[in-house]
Amino acid sequence: MPVIDAHQHVWDLAVRDQGWLTGPELAPLRRDFTMDELRPQAATAGVDATVLVQTICVPEETPEFLALAAADPLVAGVVGWTDLTSPAVADALAELRELPGGERLVGIRHQVQGEADPEWLLRPKVDRGLAAVAQAGLVYDLVLRPEQLSAAVEAARSRPELTFVLDHLGAPPIRPRTPDSWAADLRALAGLPNTVAKLSGLVTQADWHAWDIADLRSCVSVALEAFGPQRLMFGSDWPVCTLAADYTQVVATTSELLADLSADERREVLSGTAARVYGL
Numbered sequence: 001m002p003v004i005d006a007h008q009h010v011w012d013l014a015v016r017d018q019g020w021l022t023g024p025e026l027a028p029l030r031r032d033f034t035m036d037e038l039r040p041q042a043a044t045a046g047v048d049a050t051v052l053v054q055t056i057c058v059p060e061e062t063p064e065f066l067a068l069a070a071a072d073p074l075v076a077g078v079v080g081w082t083d084l085t086s087p088a089v090a091d092a093l094a095e096l097r098e099l100p101g102g103e104r105l106v107g108i109r110h111q112v113q114g115e116a117d118p119e120w121l122l123r124p125k126v127d128r129g130l131a132a133v134a135q136a137g138l139v140y141d142l143v144l145r146p147e148q149l150s151a152a153v154e155a156a157r158s159r160p161e162l163t164f165v166l167d168h169l170g171a172p173p174i175r176p177r178t179p180d181s182w183a184a185d186l187r188a189l190a191g192l193p194n195t196v197a198k199l200s201g202l203v204t205q206a207d208w209h210a211w212d213i214a215d216l217r218s219c220v221s222v223a224l225e226a227f228g229p230q231r232l233m234f235g236s237d238w239p240v241c242t243l244a245a246d247y248t249q250v251v252a253t254t255s256e257l258l259a260d261l262s263a264d265e266r267r268e269v270l271s272g273t274a275a276r277v278y279g280l
Contacts, residue, residue, distance in 0.1 A: 007235025
């Protein structure tokens with residue numbers, strides 16, 4: 001069965017610092033991670049293609065990722081970054097498409113989780129940028145905190161022409177499990193036809209050192225019920241996932257979480273949804 005890893009990262013600290021890598025817990029990530037390191041792991045895990053996703057909000061990173069994708073057959077698509085609030089956002093997107101590897105640009109993402117304003121997505125300038133992303137034929141990846149999910153619902157409702165991809169299931173509260181509105185907000189987002197979600201980043205939402213598959217099953221069950229297999233896609237979130245599990249373990253865990261689905265449904269989550277939504 002083909003497998004597309006719809007969410008992976010790389011970085012070279014000699015080229016650019018990753019300012020979010022702070023504190024002792026993230027020390028294992030404070031080194032370079034490259035496609036050369038990922039490629040054999042992906043082969044071992046049976047992964048056929050990946051989507052390379054932005055890590056920081058600077059304009060230089062996306063052209064670098066596009067050039068990397070043009071040179072590496074494993075990278076089928078790039079989710080990059082541009083300033084959604086810029087009046088020239090449409091021109092910036094067009095310029096990215098003209099760069100080497102520009103045909104691999106499939107989506108845009110911003111670190112909404114780092115914005116203090118829980119309704120950042122609803123700002124008029126951001127909405128104008130989202131309209132430009134849709135006009136360019138791209139999708140928009142959402143990376144956010146659970147309390148920002150309700151704003152994402154409103155943003156997706158106001159832009160039905162744009163497909164929104166929720167990364168990491170919106171960071172469900174697995175570690176520890178606490179009462180919150182995550183499930184209700186996730187179902188509200190799934191109620192909109194222009195939304196899909198990634199089964200990614202879940203092991204790092206759990207206890208990094210003591211998680212088991214049961215910790216993940218409840219939130220995955222909610223997502224399967226809400227979105228259905230045709231609107232869910234697998235992503236490893238490598239190398240961030242290595243804080244809790246290695247690459248092969250993440251792929252195997254996902255397969256186990258999908259074991260009760262039919263072969264066609266598993267195929268959708270493991271490759272079909274990503275190929276269709278990102279146009280890979």
